[in-house]
Amino acid sequence: MAIIAIATTKLTFAQSKTDVAFNQLLTAYYDVKNALATDKKDTATEKAKVLLTKVDAIPHKDLPAAQHALWIEQAKIIKAKASELAVAKDIKLQRKSFESLSSAMIKTIRTIGFNNATVYVQHCPMAKASWLNEKENIENPYYGSMMFDCGDISETIKPK
Template identity: 80%
Template sequence: MKKVMMMMAVMVIATTKITFAQVKADAAFNQLLTAYYDVKNALATDKKDVATEKAKILSARIDAIPHQDLPASQHTLWMEQSKIIKTKAAELASGKDIKAQRKSFEGISYAMIKTVRNIKFNNTTVYIQHCPMAKASWLNEKENIENPYYGSMMFDCGDVTETIKSK
């Protein structure tokens, strides 16, 4: 009886540790997603300087992800995509003009889309939107189109191409 109780205690502790690690990772990923939205919103409203500052925050959020707790396949994906996001965020932050920032944002968006699709950490619905003029996609926290690639010139140009429900 003692062995059974001891085994159950070990299982409960192990399960709790895994669950806690997943909750911690999900929270960090959702903070990353919020930082991404902040960059997207700055570009959609033609705010170059705000986009620069928000890209720096996005980069810091990447470093805060507890990636070592991810399952092997997700960890590999994250390591690949985080490198892209970080590189493109640095490009965006040092972009000379909003056009260059928007081009960098395209790389960030594709890496974020791949990450959200495969790690499925989002605690709210995420909309993947696409602008046929820019031939580029992005994530949005709202179903209404807010085009970061053209800003005020074509703020509502695009379509929702996919909806990723919350975890």
């Protein structure tokens, strides 16, 4: 009985440590999204660099096998697209990189379900792309001030 309790406690602790790291990644993602939504190219560059460090900080080895495999696959995409975004010389290129980054983040949160707060999957029909938002209000990262509130909520992901 004690062994089961210890194993369960260890798994819970590891899971919560992993959840904390994933939520820090999600916050870094929101920072990039917010910079793009407000047309702040230089801020998006800096926030993409922070996001890269958060990807590397995920203690993914304790994830169940299927989630671990998905994370390895999506982390590669997130890192590649965040790297592109960080070196892009213009905001249009940053926004293009953000599309694939967002797709990978959406797939990750749907599968791993680590969020400690409600997450809104929002979609822009003009860009034909979705993103994650911490707020219900639309803040379009693909068009920024040109179409700040264009889009709709396509899904609500409740906290874990």
